[in-house]
Amino acid sequence: MPPRKATTGRSQSPRLRFAEELKSLRAESGESLRRLADRMGWDWSLFGKMENGETIGGPEVAIALDQHYGMRGGLLALWELALGDTSQFKEQYRRYMKLEAEASGLNHFSVSTIHGLLQTDGYATAVLSAGGASGVALTQQVEARASRRALLVGADIPRFRAILSEAVLRKPLAHPPDWRVQLKHLLAMMEHPRITLQVLLQSAGIHGLVSTDVMFLRLPGGRSVAYTENAHRGELIEESASVERLQVAYDAVRDLALSPAESRTFILRMLEEVPCDDPRMT
Known part of the structure; x- marks a missing residue:
């Protein structure tokens, strides 16, 4: 039939x-x-x-x-x-995405990888491939991650602060040109008046977020929620006392991090260390 x-x-x-x-x-x-x-x-x-x-x-x-x-x-x-x-x-992540679209401010701490909003296509491809994605699924996931970057395009974007653990920047991509593009992208994002990037050096020692990637969303009315994440799962946290405990830990990490100007200098030094086969690339 x-x-x-x-x-x-x-x-x-x-x-x-x-x-x-x-x-x-x-x-x-x-x-x-x-x-x-x-x-x-x-x-x-x-x-x-x-x-x-x-x-x-x-x-x-x-x-x-x-x-x-x-x-x-x-x-x-x-x-x-x-x-x-x-x-x-799943429902939690869909709810997180809705809240993210409403947020007037975002604060993130990265333990091991650069946040998706700051990733280039080359970096996203490497991370998603390492997670097991391939073929059409990999292409679709890279496209999805690329479209998310639109949240940080334009003059009237949410205020965004990202603190990168030094370990994040000590994991270069296998393809040096892709890694150079990613580092240059971070430097370019730092030029935006509503985006602040800081680096937390390993010498800062043990802290309250040592094993936790976390994003805080500041919502209309002043309420904040948090989304914590690891390689296997994420959790949306809306209960105020739990969010406040995470926020206290985040504030302590921010105080330990390099200033934005010092962080820019650090990333520039990292960029200078990337192997360059083509002498015209600087």
Whole structure:
């Protein structure tokens, strides 16, 4: 018996179905790609690529579009199907992404890797590959991580402070040119008036976040939540006393870290140590 055809005429491929839905929703709204981009805060070309099926974008883009079109989670569900791995975005993480989109300020501490918002494609590829991703799944995850960087593009971004353990910068990528690009990207991000990067030297010793990657989100109304993470799982923490304990530990780490100016000098020294096969690269 031949396969049954869908009566809607819509594609049965989750990725194409997601693209079709995006195009249909925008057509119904009467918005141009540029008008949508102005309202959403992402580049219009991203939405064009999503509607053409070239990319599915990241989770925060899907959440924002779901809210924009009033889909009550329906568009996000299609995005998850297009991603092909719904287990990656459980309810806690979806809630975190929604809160991140609302946050007016973000403070992060990195124990072992650079945070996704600060990663270049080369760095993201290396990290995700080390975690076991490959093929199409790797491409999709790198795309998702790249789209998240839009959160830190523009003049009116949330205030963002990232403290990097020195150990993070002592783990170079296997491909030196990619590592140079990543270090230069960090230096470029430090130029933004709403972004502060600091380095915590190993000589600072034992501290309260010695084994914890944590992100604090400052939400409308002054409330803060925290998201802690390791290689295997993440946890959204909303209970105020627990968030406050983590915040006290974070503040102590910040006081131990190099100043932004000293941190810039440190990263510049790291950049100078990267092997360079091409003498024209500086």
